[in-house]
Amino acid sequence: MATQVIIVDDDPIVGSLSLELLKDAGFTVLLISDSLKAIDAIKKEKPSLVVLDILMPGIDGLTLLHKLKSDPETEKIHAIVVSGKSFEAEKIRARQFGAEEFIEKPYDIDAFPQKVAAILKTEGHEPVKIARPPSAPPPVVRADVKLTVWGCRSTSSAMSPMVTRYGKHTSCVSVELSNSLIVFDAGSGISLLGNELMKTGKHKELWIFLTHFHADHVEGLAGLPCARDAAYTLNIGGPREPDKPLEQLLAAALEPGFGGDAPPCKIELYELMEQTYEILPGVRLAAFYANHPGTTLGFSLLAEDRKISYVPDSELYGPFATALQDYDEKLGGLVRDSDILFHDGRYTDEDYKTNRNAGHSSFLAAVDFAGRNNVKQLVLVHHDDRYADDTLDKIAKAAEARVAEKGYALKVVLGREGLRLTV
Numbered sequence: 001m002a003t004q005v006i007i008v009d010d011d012p013i014v015g016s017l018s019l020e021l022l023k024d025a026g027f028t029v030l031l032i033s034d035s036l037k038a039i040d041a042i043k044k045e046k047p048s049l050v051v052l053d054i055l056m057p058g059i060d061g062l063t064l065l066h067k068l069k070s071d072p073e074t075e076k077i078h079a080i081v082v083s084g085k086s087f088e089a090e091k092i093r094a095r096q097f098g099a100e101e102f103i104e105k106p107y108d109i110d111a112f113p114q115k116v117a118a119i120l121k122t123e124g125h126e127p128v129k130i131a132r133p134p135s136a137p138p139p140v141v142r143a144d145v146k147l148t149v150w151g152c153r154s155t156s157s158a159m160s161p162m163v164t165r166y167g168k169h170t171s172c173v174s175v176e177l178s179n180s181l182i183v184f185d186a187g188s189g190i191s192l193l194g195n196e197l198m199k200t201g202k203h204k205e206l207w208i209f210l211t212h213f214h215a216d217h218v219e220g221l222a223g224l225p226c227a228r229d230a231a232y233t234l235n236i237g238g239p240r241e242p243d244k245p246l247e248q249l250l251a252a253a254l255e256p257g258f259g260g261d262a263p264p265c266k267i268e269l270y271e272l273m274e275q276t277y278e279i280l281p282g283v284r285l286a287a288f289y290a291n292h293p294g295t296t297l298g299f300s301l302l303a304e305d306r307k308i309s310y311v312p313d314s315e316l317y318g319p320f321a322t323a324l325q326d327y328d329e330k331l332g333g334l335v336r337d338s339d340i341l342f343h344d345g346r347y348t349d350e351d352y353k354t355n356r357n358a359g360h361s362s363f364l365a366a367v368d369f370a371g372r373n374n375v376k377q378l379v380l381v382h383h384d385d386r387y388a389d390d391t392l393d394k395i396a397k398a399a400e401a402r403v404a405e406k407g408y409a410l411k412v413v414l415g416r417e418g419l420r421l422t423v
């Protein structure tokens with residue numbers, strides 16, 4: 001009996017539920033929890049249909065789908081995409097990449113096998129258990145780690161007449177370790193960092209990690225002064241889109257600044273998946289998928305005995321989570337015990353209600369999330385560009401009040417341009 005259906009889902013509860021539902025309906029099913037092993041297993045088993053979860057460590061479901069559908073060996077396999085992520089953009093892309101169905105979690109336990117049956121006709125194998133490779137413990141060194149917020153607005157408001165103490169630049173945070181400079185995102189704030197670097201001449205090699213390719217995270221690249229200087233090396237890491245490699249995405253962001261030519265600086269690219277990378281000796285970077293439209297990463301930097309997490313575009317469901325929307329728990333497991341967490345706190349609770357499923361969080365959800373996950377310091381970032389200082393001041397006070405009310409051992413501050421912190 002050949003395997004009819006392969007389920008690729010890293011979540012043990014949802015994965016086994018899907019497995020049981022389909023087995024009960026008479027299908028021969030195989031569950032794969034490690035998405036990195038999925039392609040090989042699918043090629044070996046040749047199932048008639050695959051069920052792919054979108055948010056998975058390793059390769060996300062849409063990239064997997066795109067790979068399967070662009071390989072002549074696997075293009076004929078039917079595909080269903082399942083996700084707790086219900087952004088319209090994901091549904092459209094799933095269809096574009098060839099999925100027959102997009103099923104939102106939690107899914108209807110009767111409708112799910114029926115949908116599979118409708119796509120399939122009929123047909124088995126032993127489930128394969130795949131263990132994740134163990135990761136090495138972080139190295140131990142202690143010295144001051146200096147962090148600077150260069151931009152923390154949600155949308156470029158450079159043209160807005162608003163006068164603000166919190167700044168108008170978009171996402172960029174730098175982390176200065178003993179011997180290296182790590183930069184998260186390249187929103188317009190990166191130009192301020194670039195100016196300082198050109199002045200001090202301190203770091204000629206930068207490690208820039210991009211969460212995703214929305215303009216407010218890459219718009220500063222084209223004007224980055226270091227990119228115009230051949231003495232600089234930019235190591236740039238970021239996600240790929242299922243249909244666009246990182247190289248292409250980066251060229252689109254950089255080229256406008258150089259009239260279509262490559263910039264004079266040296267550039268090394270690193271396409272990142274949900275995985276932990278040793279980027280420099282003793283400096284590890286954990287990349288993971290965040291709940292935001294499009295392929296979006298969050299990061300935890302594990303270096304010099306610190307855990308520094310950066311997740312600027314991330315919708316926590318908080319009290320609105322449905323039973324199978326486990327993003328908050330998943331992210332909690334990843335950023336738990338961070339010395340500092342930069343997290344999306346774009347909206348007031350009131351504005352969040354009218355902006356649900358847009359990929360951003362309310363600041364109170366972020367405070368509760370950080371408090372529950374033993375984060376030592378939370379920096380709320382990605383402020384809505386329409387918020388003037390009085391609203392942001394109120395948010396800062398309300399965030400502190402929430403910490404006191406709940407008794408969290410957490411320090412919370414509102415990000416602002418030029419904010420310097422030490423951990």
Ligand SMILES: [Zn+2]
Nearest residue numbers: 154214216313
């Ligand atoms: Zn953003």
